[in-house]
Amino acid sequence: MATAAPLERTQSPIAPIDVSRKELYEGEGWQEPFRTLRAQAPIQYVPDSEFGPYWSVSTYKPIVHVEALPKIFSSSWEYGGIAIPGKVDELIEGEIRMPMFIAMDPPHHTAQRRTVAPSFGPSEVAAMKAEVQQRTAEVLDSLPIGEAFNWVDRVSIELTTGMLARLFDFPWEERHKLTYWSDMGGNVEAMKRPEDIAKRNAALFEMGAAFAELWQQKVANPGKDLISVMLRSDAMSTMSQEEFIGNLILLIVGGNDTTRNSMSAFAWGLEQFPDQRAKLEADPSLIPNAVQELVRWQTPLAHMRRTVQEDTELDGVAMKKGDKVVLWYISANRDESVFADADKVVVDRENARRHLSFGYGIHRCVGARVAELQLTTLLEEMAKRRLRANVVREPVRVATCFVHGYKEVMVELSHY
Numbered sequence: 001m002a003t004a005a006p007l008e009r010t011q012s013p014i015a016p017i018d019v020s021r022k023e024l025y026e027g028e029g030w031q032e033p034f035r036t037l038r039a040q041a042p043i044q045y046v047p048d049s050e051f052g053p054y055w056s057v058s059t060y061k062p063i064v065h066v067e068a069l070p071k072i073f074s075s076s077w078e079y080g081g082i083a084i085p086g087k088v089d090e091l092i093e094g095e096i097r098m099p100m101f102i103a104m105d106p107p108h109h110t111a112q113r114r115t116v117a118p119s120f121g122p123s124e125v126a127a128m129k130a131e132v133q134q135r136t137a138e139v140l141d142s143l144p145i146g147e148a149f150n151w152v153d154r155v156s157i158e159l160t161t162g163m164l165a166r167l168f169d170f171p172w173e174e175r176h177k178l179t180y181w182s183d184m185g186g187n188v189e190a191m192k193r194p195e196d197i198a199k200r201n202a203a204l205f206e207m208g209a210a211f212a213e214l215w216q217q218k219v220a221n222p223g224k225d226l227i228s229v230m231l232r233s234d235a236m237s238t239m240s241q242e243e244f245i246g247n248l249i250l251l252i253v254g255g256n257d258t259t260r261n262s263m264s265a266f267a268w269g270l271e272q273f274p275d276q277r278a279k280l281e282a283d284p285s286l287i288p289n290a291v292q293e294l295v296r297w298q299t300p301l302a303h304m305r306r307t308v309q310e311d312t313e314l315d316g317v318a319m320k321k322g323d324k325v326v327l328w329y330i331s332a333n334r335d336e337s338v339f340a341d342a343d344k345v346v347v348d349r350e351n352a353r354r355h356l357s358f359g360y361g362i363h364r365c366v367g368a369r370v371a372e373l374q375l376t377t378l379l380e381e382m383a384k385r386r387l388r389a390n391v392v393r394e395p396v397r398v399a400t401c402f403v404h405g406y407k408e409v410m411v412e413l414s415h416y
Helices: 031-040 060-067 108-120 122-141 151-168 176-185 194-220 226-231 241-272 274-282 284-298 368-384
Strands: 043-046 054-057 303-308 312-314 317-319 324-328 387-391 406-408 410-415
Touching (some): 054 060, 060 312, 108 368, 122 151, 151 226, 151 406, 194 226, 194 241, 241 274, 241 284, 241 387
Antiparallel strands (some): 312 317, 387 410
């Protein structure tokens, strides 16, 4: 029996829905359009957006399929990299492309990832536990009870930026700069206008200069930090300035935004599902699973992007060489065919670990264990103190389709 010809770009059953629009993420407006796409057009071509044309992939199985085929669906910075803005065959005006190992294909990706990965291995993460506990305890013990404050600033940013400073052995008194550079590095909205691109470039070159100085210090006095690890590596010791900056962006944005926004989701997500909060408070043994569930529910990086290397077919849809493919993790993590009651936080969800928030395949987040350690420790230390974060008003969110997070979550702490 003859098989049906693959659908061409224009043959979507519904009109194109551009889910890259920043206003969808300023509130929770992204949920309904993705629900429609999952039901009616899980793979859809969007011919026009502020980031140019792209394929929108919004369900779980085809995203896993794409992630498993890096030779066909490239992550390479040469074709625009791993986020939605970059063009395939030309630079955006003012753009400076910065290689990083997440935006590389094998074998270059393999060699650089292999350099960094041991710093995030099980024994290294276990050795971090005591210090993470101490810092988390200090932060929590400094917070007021019954008085409103911004959880994002006082807890999420403080804990994650401190961890980054430790990993890089970055000057402690200047650690706030890491937060600023992370925000600039992950801001895809800044890639739309030449003046914003120039501002972003300036921030990233400032970061590069600061870390170049640190690099020189480590040449003379190496340690166990990530800079020293890079220095000792054949794969990373001779990086160009752009590649050095690119890998710093990767490690800082990856180490900061993912954990920061999941920590904020702990406060906001459990506020919306008080029955689940009560279940977790009654049974702290659920904490490791609840961490996975909160990371799934939040999805701190909403998408990753790939570029098609050869004409191919994905679930009956024809894709052309050079097409941009956007993998919407934020939608796949709400795919009802995988996660029942997907819009709800369910702290004892049996398959919470199947979330795609850390990616899948060769590009799965190298620092996932460190993120899990920090999140688990926060929940454990809150439980020890029987502390509850009560959100007092609607959060202020980051208006972008890449980093899915919060600028402000105002809370008052109480005991339970």
